[in-house]
Amino acid sequence: MTTLTFEDFPPGHFGTFGPRHVTREEILAFAAEYDPQPMHLDEAAANASMLKGLSGSGWHLGSIMMRMLFDGFIGRTASLGSPGVNEMRWMAPLRPGDDLTLDVDVAEARISNSRPETGIVTFKGTIRNAAGMVLCEMESPIIVRRRDEAGAK
């Protein structure tokens, strides 16, 4: 399979990935390990919370998005890592049994000043549930090797 490089990410819609089914068990397991707040672990407490029902940790949703990005294209991209996340908006709760779809847009693509053999591709990822409700939106830059550099490697 061809490795994707900077040139493969012009601004615009890049692709749609998923669906990814999320089980109650994995929501509880992630919450128990990393985010053991009652609204992510306990049905009664969750029903009494602002989210009115058991919901997955936002960090779980972010981690699932990472995995969907990897399976979708980062696993076959000359990616050197990411310096961070510009913005994450948790807009609606992740629920047990959700089937998630990820839309990826390239918001910006520019050649790196400090490492001219690479480019910085800023992705916008949007996760929706099966009903089409947006659960979260994230904007994050990723450092990607340019083609000449990848070919010379």
Add this chain to the structure above:
Amino acid sequence: MRFFEDIEIGAQREFGSFTFTAGDIKKFAMQFDPQRFHLDEEEGRKSLFGGLAASGWHVAAVCMKLLVADGKRLTAEAVARGEKVAVWGPSPGFRELRWTKPVLAEWGILQARNTGINQRGEVVFSFLATAFVPRRNAG
């Protein structure tokens, strides 16, 4: 946990520490972020990170883990003092998360050629040793 009115702008608090082992790093990466530099020491060394590096999402999740644990400690203390405790709601998101330096496993792997030399300067014994050596800033 505190009520909104009790929160001071500019307040700072240390809320614990966590040591990332190579095993932790790989386990999280297998599940959520199986990029080669999060799974393999040699690939990590060849990458911009310079060593096996934790997924940024793993670092974020551990930060949440420490925050929640600290919140629970504060709550228990407040309850013990007989105070009313605030139960916080969910977060609508975050901005400007910066992964400024890689989070590397606590251990480095040393490879050294150990050599025995006799009185005439001849190599009489050698082997390539491997050892796990802790990093200075582990934990």
